[in-house]
Amino acid sequence: MAACDTEHQRTGDTTNILPLRVRDICFDVGGKRLIEHISFTVHAGPCLIILGPNGAGKSLLLRLCHGLLSPSEGTIEWAKADSSRARNQQAMVFQRPVLLRRSVAANAHFGLRLRRVPRRQRQAVVSEALRQGGLTHVANRAARVLSGGEQQRLALVRAWTLQPQVLFLDEPTAHLDPAATRAVETLLKRFHAAGTKLIMTTHDLGQARRLADEVIFLHRGRLLEHSPANSFFAQPHSAEAAAFLDGNLLW
Amino acid sequence: MSEFRDALRTAIALLVNLDGDLMAIVGLSLLVSLSAVLLAALVGLPLGAAVAACRFPGRQAVRVLLNALLGIPPVVIGLIVYLLLSRAGPLGALGLLFTPTAMIIAQWLLVTPIIAALTQQTVSDLHDEYAEQLRSLGVGSLRAIPTLLWEGRLSLLIAVMAGFGRAIAEVGAVIIVGGNINHVTRVMTTTIALETSKGNLALALALGMLLLLLALAVNAAALVARDVVNRLYG
Numbered sequence: 001m002a003a004c005d006t007e008h009q010r011t012g013d014t015t016n017i018l019p020l021r022v023r024d025i026c027f028d029v030g031g032k033r034l035i036e037h038i039s040f041t042v043h044a045g046p047c048l049i050i051l052g053p054n055g056a057g058k059s060l061l062l063r064l065c066h067g068l069l070s071p072s073e074g075t076i077e078w079a080k081a082d083s084s085r086a087r088n089q090q091a092m093v094f095q096r097p098v099l100l101r102r103s104v105a106a107n108a109h110f111g112l113r114l115r116r117v118p119r120r121q122r123q124a125v126v127s128e129a130l131r132q133g134g135l136t137h138v139a140n141r142a143a144r145v146l147s148g149g150e151q152q153r154l155a156l157v158r159a160w161t162l163q164p165q166v167l168f169l170d171e172p173t174a175h176l177d178p179a180a181t182r183a184v185e186t187l188l189k190r191f192h193a194a195g196t197k198l199i200m201t202t203h204d205l206g207q208a209r210r211l212a213d214e215v216i217f218l219h220r221g222r223l224l225e226h227s228p229a230n231s232f233f234a235q236p237h238s239a240e241a242a243a244f245l246d247g248n249l250l251w
Numbered sequence: 252m253s254e255f256r257d258a259l260r261t262a263i264a265l266l267v268n269l270d271g272d273l274m275a276i277v278g279l280s281l282l283v284s285l286s287a288v289l290l291a292a293l294v295g296l297p298l299g300a301a302v303a304a305c306r307f308p309g310r311q312a313v314r315v316l317l318n319a320l321l322g323i324p325p326v327v328i329g330l331i332v333y334l335l336l337s338r339a340g341p342l343g344a345l346g347l348l349f350t351p352t353a354m355i356i357a358q359w360l361l362v363t364p365i366i367a368a369l370t371q372q373t374v375s376d377l378h379d380e381y382a383e384q385l386r387s388l389g390v391g392s393l394r395a396i397p398t399l400l401w402e403g404r405l406s407l408l409i410a411v412m413a414g415f416g417r418a419i420a421e422v423g424a425v426i427i428v429g430g431n432i433n434h435v436t437r438v439m440t441t442t443i444a445l446e447t448s449k450g451n452l453a454l455a456l457a458l459g460m461l462l463l464l465l466a467l468a469v470n471a472a473a474l475v476a477r478d479v480v481n482r483l484y485g
Contacts, residue, residue: 068383087389098384101402101484111388142484162388 149180299370
């Protein structure tokens with residue numbers, strides 16, 4: 001996916017929150033270290049894919065960056081923004097879409113309502129977002145009776161309405177069939193083309209090759225590689241990454 | 252057996268003819284219990300949701316207290332309200348003892364813990380499901396409460412119905428603080444107790460049947476509402 005620096009129209013604060021600087025973070029649970037001394041910097045533009053086998057710490061790292069968890073050690077800093085202002089410029093889509101027991105349209109309105117965007121302005125943004133997500137025809141249907149793929153697209157649409165600078169995605173297609181996966185990826189490309197920084201976890205190598213501009217490879221809570229996608233897939237530096245790319249089990 | 256049959260026939264006649272005394276008793280019962288449940292919902296729903304969604308000092312103590320209050324006998328609540336409202340009590344000057352207001356207060360105290368405890372359970376489950384997404388959207392614990400209450404509206408409707416069932420069927424507290432005064436504080440349950448002790452089974456039976464019908468109607472309404480909302484929003 002081509003890098004795109006286009007700054008699109010925001011609904012509120014326009015402070016640029018990138019780069020994100022993660023410095024020497026650790027995360028412990030019950031005396032066990034799950035994330036171990038990870039440091040990296042995320043710049044605006046390229047789509048960043050966090051790769052790694054199950055249990056590598058991908059979802060944890062995403063939640064730490066998004067602020068849903070606090071690191072046991074180290075710091076996570078957004079440029080020119082305190083944590084609450086930075087939060088308003090981010091969104092996250094989870095592995096299983098968390099939808100309200102309301103209509104599709106009401107779900108799409110929800111994020112903007114929380115930010116007290118006036119109804120008329122909301123209406124225009126939501127209509128456009130539903131159109132982009134291919135969900136206009138089901139706008140009045142109950143959200144929770146949609147198919148898995150449609151539900152995940154709705155979760156993306158809800159994130160889209162907030163026009164975040166950074167969108168975190170935690171294996172958003174893990175439970176989807178190939179067609180639904182393709183639809184989600186198409187939507188993600190539109191997000192990216194509109195200037196949103198995508199930071200996404202996956203263990204699907206095909207998807208990583210299709211979407212990644214740069215890759216972070218994790219194994220057992222440690223960052224083993226952070227490199228451009230082309231060089232990572234052509235010539236991984238670590239034995240673990242090479243084994244992962246070869247489809248070998250990593251323990 | 253024939254005495255029971257005669258009583259039943261008279262009871263049905265009272266119901267069919269919409270007997271004035273009977274309707275007055277039913278009207279007062281509904282007024283007292285609906286008012287108590289409305290007030291209990293206003294307190295119990297946000298209280299239960301706050302205990303489920305927010306972390307604050309003393310939260311465990313509030314949870315224990317709510318659960319303990321679930322099991323408190325109505326007569327004890329009646330006694331407490333009686334002591335508070337009696338002339339020598341701290342609220343005696345208000346002159347509320349043996350009025351419908353006193354009965355509403357007693358039922359409110361009885362029903363609030365039920366609604367709060369059931370709300371806490373419902374909202375706690377929803378909080379587990381929605382917490383990360385809401386935090387991601389920048390919604391703190393307090394601001395999440397209205398959303399969580401709305402998402403749990405079906406189960407909470409059942410909680411409120413359970414509270415109403417408890418209130419309308421309650422006799423111990425309202426007879427203590429209401430005094431069972433004819434045309435003033437006499438409600439269905441206290442009338443059933445009184446008329447049965449007097450041997451006037453017809454009126455007691457008629458009121459008993461009405462109570463059963465009310466319970467059926469309330470539950471049917473809750474089920475229908477639940478089905479409709481489920482069909483609409485999943």
